[in-house]
Amino acid sequence: GAVVSQHPSWVICKSGTSVKIECRSLDFQATTMFWYRQFPKQSLMLMATSNEGSKATYEQGVEKDKFLINHASLTLSTLTVTSAHPEDSSFYICSAPSQAGYEQYFGPGTRLTVT
Amino acid sequence: DAKTTQPTSMDCAEGRAANLPCNHSTISGNEYVYWYRQIHSQGPQYIIHGLKNNETNEMASLIITEDRKSSTLILPHATLRDTAVYYCIVLTTSGTYKYIFGTGTRLKVLA
Numbered sequence: 001g002a003v004v005s006q007h008p009s010w011v012i013c014k015s016g017t018s019v020k021i022e023c024r025s026l027d028f029q030a031t032t033m034f035w036y037r038q039f040p041k042q043s044l045m046l047m048a049t050s051n052e053g054s055k056a057t058y059e060q061g062v063e064k065d066k067f068l069i070n071h072a073s074l075t076l077s078t079l080t081v082t083s084a085h086p087e088d089s090s091f092y093i094c095s096a097p098s099q100a101g102y103e104q105y106f107g108p109g110t111r112l113t114v115t
Numbered sequence: 116d117a118k119t120t121q122p123t124s125m126d127c128a129e130g131r132a133a134n135l136p137c138n139h140s141t142i143s144g145n146e147y148v149y150w151y152r153q154i155h156s157q158g159p160q161y162i163i164h165g166l167k168n169n170e171t172n173e174m175a176s177l178i179i180t181e182d183r184k185s186s187t188l189i190l191p192h193a194t195l196r197d198t199a200v201y202y203c204i205v206l207t208t209s210g211t212y213k214y215i216f217g218t219g220t221r222l223k224v225l226a
Binding site for chain 2: 004006032034036043046049091095097102103104106107108109111
């Protein structure tokens with residue numbers, strides 16, 4: 001079946017630095033991808049919709065200048081957490097919808113720890 | 116806000132059927148019900164989806180009430196590997212197909 005990958009699977013960074021997370025659709029094209037954040041023992045929270053060739057659409061309360069999203073190709077979306085702080089430590093997950101229907105393929109997630 | 120309500124947690128004995136309910140009383144006529152599960156520290160995994168009719172696949176069965184205001188996911192013979200958080204999602208059909216996750220049900224399968 002269709003696969004979505006994420007890189008890196010985990011990252012530790014110092015406070016104030018920026019971190020880039022990649023999301024790739026491996027065997028299908030995705031004009032739209034979604035980014036979620038998940039804190040421990042909580043549900044997934046949709047952060048933004050990444051649109052190939054255009055600006056991302058952010059959910060209410062998500063700072064677009066802090067979470068930069070770039071969807072430069074049909075198989076790659078990136079999320080950059082700028083000037084990361086310890087409160088940004090979380091599990092970040094991306095997904096891409098299937099071409100045939102509404103099913104979403106989720107990546108394995110990236111665990112970010114900011115020290 | 117999430118459009119679904121699920122019990123916070125459930126236990127099920129290994130080998131028995133696990134029945135996970137979901138309330139979606141405000142569902143619209145053209146909205147689908149999707150079920151995913153998330154095993155610890157992994158991305159969610161698709162299980163099944165339906166619109167009106169009951170559905171079955173190799174993983175589970177989905178029973179949707181006639182008024183479509185609730186549904187039940189059935190894992191016919193639960194195993195320890197089915198321990199996970201199960202999410203019931205009503206798909207918003209605003210054109211972007213984005214998912215809004217509720218709190219989900221934490222299913223624990225007991226040996």
